[in-house]
Amino acid sequence: MSHACPVQNCSSQVASHLYMCPRHWRMVPKPLQTAVYESYQKDGRVSVNHREAVRVVEAAEAGRSAIKLPPGTRALTIYQPWASLIMIGAKPYEFRRWDFSLLPALAKLVGQRIVIHASVRRPSLDELNDILDRIEQGESALKADLAEPLVRQMSAAVGAKVADLHMAPLGVALGTAVIGQPRRVVDIFKGAVADSDRLDEHMFGWPLASIEPFPQPVPAAGAQGFWSWS
Structure with missing residues (x-):
């Protein structure tokens, strides 16, 4: 049946x-x-x-x-507030523990446009406050003038237990970015810079540029690693 x-x-x-x-x-x-x-x-x-x-x-x-994207376009799911920080140009690198370009099947993504998808995971107040502390202490790779207002707004909403995080929505595709050749963090930064508390993952920075937000967030479930958008 x-x-x-x-x-x-x-x-x-x-x-x-x-x-x-x-x-x-x-x-x-x-x-x-x-x-x-x-x-x-x-x-x-x-x-x-x-x-x-x-x-x-x-x-x-x-x-x-x-949204007209070429067949075979890949997407990358990223926790909030990082996904929205990328979309406003405040986060020029996505930090991961591996270099995707070393895999033949993924090397072709360098220089290509990918979809930036926000995970359904809701950030904690402690996590958001840690980001703000790192910005204030000069230990963040974020562009402070762009990142701080959004993170403070989100921190206030999470602290007040607001259900709808409209400033950084969850479970949606937000737009696209061109992903570049991964670089070792030690080659990018001279000082100790970290924009989350997961320091062991800060081995490679994946450049994200030419940001193009979608007119409206597009609901999507997401997945681990690079996944097929179209």
Whole structure:
């Protein structure tokens, strides 16, 4: 037994024990996936959670259709506030513990435009305050004049337990950037510079330039590493 994927214009047939085709299901944020599972286990029927999952996917598909990017464009999921800091030009490097250009399949990304996607992970107040402390102490790779206002605004919102972090939204694609040749951090900075508390990951800086924000954030589930946007 099978049924059609409930997402509009999707012709995929889905096994009876699944709700959506695999491609669209991967676009549903993990918390909503869990809610879909739990409501079906409880009631044995399609619920408001199922309908919300379809709405989220269709909104994401509509957003992707409106943005013309070449086939094969890759995306990179980044925690907030880092993703939004990239989009405002305050974070010129993404720091990781590996050099992606050493992998033949990824080396071709150097000089290419990638999608910057914000993770669904909500930053803690301690994390945000640590960023502000590092900026004040001159130990940050961020552009302080651009970064500090956004981080302070976000810190206030998180401290007040505001649900909607509109200044740095979660679980959405924010825009694109051109990714450059990774460089060792010791070759980039003369002093000890770190813009998060995960110092062991500050081995390579991935340059991000020519930032182009989307007109509106596009809902997307994201994934680890580089993943296929189109």
